Each structure stands twice: as C-alpha cells, then as structure tokens.
Amino acid sequence: MKQVEIYILSGFLGAGKTTLLQQALAEEQRNGRKAAVVMNEIGQVSIDSDAVPNGTPLKELLNGCVCCTLSDKLEVQLSELLNQYDLDVIYIETTGAAHPVEVLDSCLSPQLADKVRIHSIITLIDAPAWLERQKLKIPLRKLVTEQAKHADIMILNKIDRITEKQLQEIEDELHLLNPKGLMIPTSFADIDFHKIQNAERIKRTEHEQTHAFNHLHMKTYVHSFSQPIDGQLFANFLRALPDNIYRIKGYVRFNGDPKTYLFQYAYGMPIHTASGLKMKTILVFIGDELDHEGLQKALSELEKNSREMPL
Known part of the structure; x- marks a missing residue:
C-alpha cells in the first residue's frame, strides 16, 4: 500500500514556518509530486492560508491547537485528504503554541497508521528570539525548548540578524539539547530541500543509510x-x-x-x-x-x- 509522507512544521510564532512551507510546495511542484496542506490557526480566521498556491489541497483547523483541542479533527481532515486526492506528501503547519510530539501523536490514529508515514518533524528556530528566550514566561520558554528538542531537523532561521559568535553559541546549545537532530542555519527559511527530502530516501550504502536514519530520531x-x-x-x-x-x-x-x-x-x-x-x-x-x-x-x-x- 502506498504511504503518504507527512512533514510536521513546528516552531514558535514568527519563526518562518509559512515561508518555509511556500518554498517546500514550490519544490514539490518542480519534482512533480502532489502535495496537500493542513494549516492550523489558534484564532477563528486563517491568516496564512493565502500563502498556499491555488490548486493545492488545503484543510484548515481554526480556533484551537492541533495538538490538543483539535486532535480529533486533524484525524478527520487527514482522512478526507487521503480519500479525496492521490497524494505523495502532506505538510502540516502547526500553530506556534503546538508541541511537536503531541502533533505527531494526533497524526497517527490506528485508522491512518498504514496509510501515512511521518518523514520528519521540522522545527524552525528564530535565532535572535532564541538568544532572548529567557525573557519569555516560563511555559513559553519551555515550549520553545521542547520544539527544538524533539525536532528531527532544526532550521536555525534569521542568522543574518546575529553575529558569527552568537551563531556558534546557539549551535552549541542546540547540539547539547538535541544531539541527533540535523541542524541547518539559514536566512529567510531558504534551504536546500534535498537535505530534508533525501534524509530518508537515500539508500545507497549501509553506512549512508544508517547515517541518514540517525538524524530522524x-x-x-x-x-x-x-x-x-x-x-x-x-x-x-x-x-x-x-x-x-x-x-x-x-x-x-x-x-x-x-x-x-x-x-x-x-x-x-x-x-x-x-x-x-x-x-x-x-x-x-x-x-x-x-x-x-x-x-x-x-x-x-x-x-x-x-x-x-x-x-
């Protein structure tokens, strides 16, 4: 049975998730792959859905967080996408308040388990905001840390706004927090998508395969x-x-x-x-x-x- 890949886009408010999503969808289109999007907004109105190109299947989960109050609805939305379209990949853009493990849990209902395959949890980290995270309230600071800790791939964004010394400091902190995660420093969420998409697909030699899977913990x-x-x-x-x-x-x-x-x-x-x-x-x-x-x-x-x- 064909399994549809799922990417979970995590990260705190303003980290660049929607920018990354736009680039990911453009890359999927260039590769001839059919992509769909589930977009979660805490409020009653979707702000970022206009960023999704026309013709891309889109489901919106509004007025709540997909990792808690809307977890059952996410299962319904994913089922509808899988039944209505012949898809290769689904991108789930979470709210800034979502815990990635809870979102992962919501994706894997027993009814969906053999139809989907979680490719990776991708967390975007706002580099300047990370340096200032001690100013956040304790629950928010803990959430930002958890989002980085449980990522398979950490995209350290907005590095154009920090110094080389600060970049090294953040990279050292993130490596201690999540030593198995793949870290990609960038600006404007501009990355080489082959680093993400091939992380699990390249299966040339046993050594390379093992190395690739070590990133996705x-x-x-x-x-x-x-x-x-x-x-x-x-x-x-x-x-x-x-x-x-x-x-x-x-x-x-x-x-x-x-x-x-x-x-x-x-x-x-x-x-x-x-x-x-x-x-x-x-x-x-x-x-x-x-x-x-x-x-x-x-x-x-x-x-x-x-x-x-x-x-």
Missing part, C-alpha cells in the same frame, strides 16, 4: 495482531517497556472477551476502554529511537504465547 512503529491476545501477557509486556516510548494507541482484543478495546498509553500509564466498535486490532508506537526489530519480536512472541494459553 522520533520514530513510529505499527503492529497488527491477527487474533486476540492474553491480557496478563500484554500487561507484562507494558511493564517492561523502556522509557523512550512516549505513546501507544490503538485497538486490542483479549482472549475470552468479545469486545474490542481502545488502548492508550502515555507516560507509563496504560488505559483501555471498550470501544463499542469492531476495529482492526492494531497498535501505534511513538518514541525516540524505537527498536523496531525488538518490538516486532516481543509482540510476535506475545501473540504466539497467547495462542498457547488456555481460554
């Missing part, structure tokens, strides 16, 4: 079950999870129980509630440097052992 893993599983074995699996797994969500069924359960896991706390729906049993994992092979092995073993358990 926020990972997802999708696992489908062919049958119900044992509840106690599943609980044991969850207790043994490493702390680099931030989220799990999906649907599960248990031995001896006809119901399908909506399952969610965050910050080490599992919750499952009867969904009332007959859904495909599938789990979506989100974390930092996920061990895909290890998860696949553990879950396959869980399913195998569940078959051997008495009902």
Whole structure:
C-alpha cells in the first residue's frame, strides 16, 4: 500500500514556518509530486492560508491547537485528504503554541497508521528570539525548548540578524539539547530541500543509510495482531517497556472477551476502554529511537504465547 509522507512544521510564532512551507510546495511542484496542506490557526480566521498556491489541497483547523483541542479533527481532515486526492506528501503547519510530539501523536490514529508515514518533524528556530528566550514566561520558554528538542531537523532561521559568535553559541546549545537532530542555519527559511527530502530516501550504502536514519530520531512503529491476545501477557509486556516510548494507541482484543478495546498509553500509564466498535486490532508506537526489530519480536512472541494459553 502506498504511504503518504507527512512533514510536521513546528516552531514558535514568527519563526518562518509559512515561508518555509511556500518554498517546500514550490519544490514539490518542480519534482512533480502532489502535495496537500493542513494549516492550523489558534484564532477563528486563517491568516496564512493565502500563502498556499491555488490548486493545492488545503484543510484548515481554526480556533484551537492541533495538538490538543483539535486532535480529533486533524484525524478527520487527514482522512478526507487521503480519500479525496492521490497524494505523495502532506505538510502540516502547526500553530506556534503546538508541541511537536503531541502533533505527531494526533497524526497517527490506528485508522491512518498504514496509510501515512511521518518523514520528519521540522522545527524552525528564530535565532535572535532564541538568544532572548529567557525573557519569555516560563511555559513559553519551555515550549520553545521542547520544539527544538524533539525536532528531527532544526532550521536555525534569521542568522543574518546575529553575529558569527552568537551563531556558534546557539549551535552549541542546540547540539547539547538535541544531539541527533540535523541542524541547518539559514536566512529567510531558504534551504536546500534535498537535505530534508533525501534524509530518508537515500539508500545507497549501509553506512549512508544508517547515517541518514540517525538524524530522524522520533520514530513510529505499527503492529497488527491477527487474533486476540492474553491480557496478563500484554500487561507484562507494558511493564517492561523502556522509557523512550512516549505513546501507544490503538485497538486490542483479549482472549475470552468479545469486545474490542481502545488502548492508550502515555507516560507509563496504560488505559483501555471498550470501544463499542469492531476495529482492526492494531497498535501505534511513538518514541525516540524505537527498536523496531525488538518490538516486532516481543509482540510476535506475545501473540504466539497467547495462542498457547488456555481460554
């Protein structure tokens, strides 16, 4: 099945997300790829939607933030785009107040997990504003830091407004904060898009492939079950999870129980509630440097052992 790439554009207010989006869409058009946009605005009116070229499929999420109050609506909008258009890529421009991991979580509903592939979280960092971030209120300062920390690619923008010494200072700080992220200094969000687009696509030698994947540390893993599983074995699996797994969500069924359960896991706390729906049993994992092979092995073993358990 074809999977549509998703880029999440993160960054605080005024960092240059819309400028980058315009350049990205122009590059996709030059490459003959069909792109769509989801644009989120906290207010009731979309300010930046005029920046999207005519003919580009556009969905707007207004009057809220996609990472919290509008997370369910994002799933609907993505589903509509996937059903209505033959797409290669979707760009999600978040509000300046969005946390990128929460947005990533909202993108990966179990219904969408096998239809989309998160290419990267791209955070734009306003270089002069970063130097002045201590003047922000503590919650905002923490948000700006989190946006940089969880980026696969950090675009350090507006470097024409700072000195070489200040640039080195910011680069050193960002490298300590996010040592695995790819950093691109620039002005006017003007970058070579091959650095972003080829980060995952180049697969020439094993060494180059490994190097490329090391940049993209926020990972997802999708696992489908062919049958119900044992509840106690599943609980044991969850207790043994490493702390680099931030989220799990999906649907599960248990031995001896006809119901399908909506399952969610965050910050080490599992919750499952009867969904009332007959859904495909599938789990979506989100974390930092996920061990895909290890998860696949553990879950396959869980399913195998569940078959051997008495009902």
